[in-house]
Amino acid sequence: MRISMDWLGEYVAHEMTATDLAEKLTRSGIAVENVICRDRGLDHVVVGLVQRIEKHPAADKLWVCQIETGNGETTIVTGAQNVRQGHKVPVALPGACLPNGLTITPVDFRGIPSAGMLCSAQELGLDEKTIAPADRDGILILSDAAVIGKPVAAALGLDVPVLELELTPNRSDCLAVLNVAREVAAITEAPLQLPKQYAGADDQCCNGGDGCTGNKDDLCCTQDRVRITINDGDLCGRYAARLFTNLRLGPSPVWMQQRLQSAGMRPINNMVDITNYVMLELGHPLHAFDYHTIAQGEIIVRRAQDGEVLTTLDGQERTLNAGNLVIADPEKAIALAGVMGGLATEVTDNTKVVLLEAAHFNPASIRRTARQVGLRSEASQRFEKGVNVDTILFALDRTAQLVEELGVADVVPGYVDVYERPSKAASVAFSVERINGLLGTNVDGATMAHYWQRLGMTVTWSDPEGNAQGVVEVPTYRPDITGEHDLAEEVARLYGYDNIPTTLPQGATTVGQRTWPQLVQERLGEVMVASGLREVITFSFINPRHLDRLGLPENHRLRQVVAVTNPLSEEQGIMRSIILPNLLEVAARNSSRRTTDIGIFELGSVFAHPASPEPLKELPEERKKLAALLMGQPAAGWRQKPGPYDFYDLKAVIEKLLACLKINGVTWQATGALPYLHPGRAALLTVEQDGATMELGWIGEVHPDVTEAYDLPGRPVAMELDVQLLTMLARAFGEYKALPRFPSTDRDMAMLLPETVPASQVEAVIAATGGTLVDRWRLFDLYQGAQIPAGYRSLAYTLRYQASDRTLTDDEVNQAHEAIKAALTAQVGARFR
């Protein structure tokens, strides 16, 4: 909402500058987004009169004008083709710096010096949508009333600052200049001056009496000529109309045009301008029909029939349905209620009699219809937000006042008003103590009452002496006030939010602590960071095509996705069922920017659609996952020449993670079953608990097809672990065991093994055979190549022997060591040298 300071000043004499008022309004709840100074850049731009104009002797398209600028005549060359002798035009004199940044200096046009420039609307910085299409091109021709030599800003009314309000949904009452004036009056305590309403001496119905001729063409009074029926009272609570006759269509006065422009609207003609003016002034949209196009002068407010057709003002033929409310006559729909008028009943040059509509429509219905037809006008926006049903007659009478005052038409006496269930002003009970208790203030009852009265409310005390409690009657233009807490806000904002004491909550001390899952999650992040990975945050929704790029077959579990019905683009089409595609995208993006060392992780949710059919009844399952990806290789240093990241780099991260969370007993099971992973370089992590096998997650090299689909240059390795399971398995601290009191002995063994035997089998044999004597083991070498037969590899382990009750003898250790070797030979085909 834009309001010019002079318009506002008409109703309230506040005597503040625009900037001060803006600050004050903002601090009391009506946010002023901007104070617009429309005359910025219009210094040295004055009104000039074109005395003479002739073609440039040396250029076809240029004109040489002699312009009177109040300071004598000056010669200006222009390329515009719409300037004529006698026109008043905006003249930018040397020294001017126009809103578009253009600085004016004398210029020579093919031998003729030009001491300035004639300006177009656009060059003056005018908002194009407030300008008649005919005035958008060429030099802006000013009205004859403009005073030669005076600043053009004054001539165009641009010297008045405009407040741009950013209204919250509860204060749509301030889509009216008058209601903003009420706010200003309340916060400055300046008196409020209401605008004049029509009060013709004979503004009543003749009721077929003396004045009534009975002749249909004789407009003795509105009641006699207009019938209104509301069929669908749920969508239209009130409908009122007035007639104006002998319409004299023409332009509206300059002051009115300028006010409309200041509010961002385009002047059209005097009748339309008045209805728009009243809409901006009182907040109530009005619509003017050509009375003679309405069959039998009868207005019917009803739901549209399915398939009913109406050609609207913009010339479009629209097919309606029962969800749309229309204004109709007995024969046809004539307007889309509250949204747009019909073309057939439009006020035109031929219109003699105008029927002016003021009505109240159901906001939700208007909202739906406006969306359906894709049109949100100043009018429909007000209806959507809810207009004040009790302003309707005020709006009709105010329009009548302006119609008469400006001589636009003759006001036909009387009006018709169908209003079956009149609204009642809300009454809100309050207690001074409770309000102070809510605010933490100590404002006395009399002060509170004073604030409310300034806002137009009526206060009745139920205890006249104590000023402790009572009832406030709320004016109908403040439908947002329904309870005591709303009254409290009115007190708070007039008292001043900044004057409210600053305190901290009293009461019992509370413990601020993380839950176990929160602690585990935090630790997960820390381990990842300590492992050199960077956290990324990506969107929870993804493009469904990612599922194809991952190579997921139809019916794959991860294709049970939750879809977004109204995404902004396909990029946000489904909720992710796996984090990997996001990480692959991040890797691709970084790699395209020549980052070669990529180590990333994300802690986020994945979503699964339940097996039950659409549509979802319950919220779908969300599970938190820890996902990570390594690709490329660390930059070589002068000491280290690391190779590219592989499976074991990422496995080390998981091992570190498990160690940190004290999780034991995780099985690494080779798998070829995950379509997005290399079938020979992937593992499932499982844990046995209470006889059940639980899947903790997966790790593996990304499948070459997937790598190609994402256009990745390297061989990324990735993982995804279930955070909920990790949380369940994690322990805060390990179990204490006394340190060994006797020395331990280390023995190495190197063996040749068929390469099909996994290390886990070797270790299982060591553990089983070594029993309690083997305290721990470590693989310290793995070799394949020269001197090793094909299909074999060499593994070398260090075993630590330890007993808790004695020092082991060499014999004991040797015996145990040989037993393990024998078992390895027998069970996994190990050969020792």
Next chain:
Amino acid sequence: MSTRMQDKSEGHRMREQLEAIRQQAAGELQGLDNLEQVQEWRVRYLGKKGELTAVLRGMGGLSAAERPIIGAIANEVRANLEELLEAKTQGIKQREKERRLQSESIDVTLPGAVTMLGSKHPLTQVIDEIKAIFLGMGYQIAEGPEIESDYYNFEALNLPKDHPARDMQDSFYITPEILLRTHTSPVQIRTMERLKPTLPVKIICPGRVFRRDDDATHSPMFHQVEGLVVDKGITFGDLRGTLLAFVQQMFGADREIRLRPSFFPFTEPSAEVDISCVICSGSGCRVCKGSGWLEILGSGMVHPRVLEYGGYDSRELTGFAFGMGVERIAMLKYGIDDMRLLYDNDMRFLAQF
């Protein structure tokens, strides 16, 4: 007499001899500069076949009276030479150590061996900091689902269907009744339902939220942190004080806050909260558009209807709630000028935090 003369002269001679050895040995030792030479010197003078021993071997010819005297002198000479030897040895060792250390010096300006250090995302860092501040004030951390029901996201927050305020948040829908949460406020209701009738309720809730907006200043997914306190006697002043304490910890002790009346369907009275500009401290700059203030969060007293939806008696209890955009705070705190960087996940960007 002659014997005595002879005796005397024998003793005298030995004494002179000893003194000569001492002087010669000491003089020689002075000129030595490595341990091998010192070892030779030791053998020569102090060894079993050394000069000193040779002199002492001749003590048999001395009178009983002279023997202890000469013996004492000899011991004194030995002790003296051993002392010199020790000092010499130490000196040489010290010099050798110094030489070795000097030869072992390295270029300390070469870079260290590479170990990788990762980093948390700047948004996570900000959320961690916010959590820490409120944990310190006795708050718990609550969480809720990203996919939410219309009931929790709107209805129970006093936003019935067709309420114009729903326009403030254009939503992504899964079904007409299920959507991506548009704010973290549904966690207010979920937490109250979970905790009722326990008092006080003191929680913050960080999380992802979603709105159908995508331009230079809006991301379709972003982060909020919600706060909720419900108890007997909670006031608007308490809200102010709590937010001031938060802001001063987050942005510095000299930050001020300013509350402006505003509107949220789930609070009344409601306030937008500005902080004095982190760049110019209030004098006006480009970041605060000259106003000296930056809007960072929305807040208010919990609407009685919301308390009722949560299962708490609005006649007995009051509460306050607030919500802040994490992206905005991160951008202000780190001076990031383009929000899209936060979701671009460029390693070069992430490495800066």
